[in-house]
Amino acid sequence: TAGAADMRACLPNSRIMVHQPSGGYQGQVTDIMIHAQEAMDLKRRLNEIYVKHSGLDIKKVEELLERDRFISPEEGKSLGLIDTIYEKRAVPDGA
Numbered sequence: 001t002a003g004a005a006d007m008r009a010c011l012p013n014s015r016i017m018v019h020q021p022s023g024g025y026q027g028q029v030t031d032i033m034i035h036a037q038e039a040m041d042l043k044r045r046l047n048e049i050y051v052k053h054s055g056l057d058i059k060k061v062e063e064l065l066e067r068d069r070f071i072s073p074e075e076g077k078s079l080g081l082i083d084t085i086y087e088k089r090a091v092p093d094g095a
Helices: 029-054 058-065 073-078
Strands: 016-018 069-071
Touching: 016 073, 029 058, 069 073
Parallel strands: none
Antiparallel strands: 016 069
């Protein structure tokens, strides 16, 4: 899943990296085609998950995931990938 609503968080110095699925395949052409089709199906499913959990439209998600992309917490929040930026870690009682 993509995390429960209002529970997706990171710290202010975090970086979020998003990208499309990747893989390297070798072997017979038919086997490579099978793996490539599976990778395309996975890409489609992941894009749908991002759309559902971020509220972004499919074109924006496809653009966002086209290459490795490193995102600041502020950008992650504006894109709907996280809900909260914690200013400091919670310290357990007695620590």
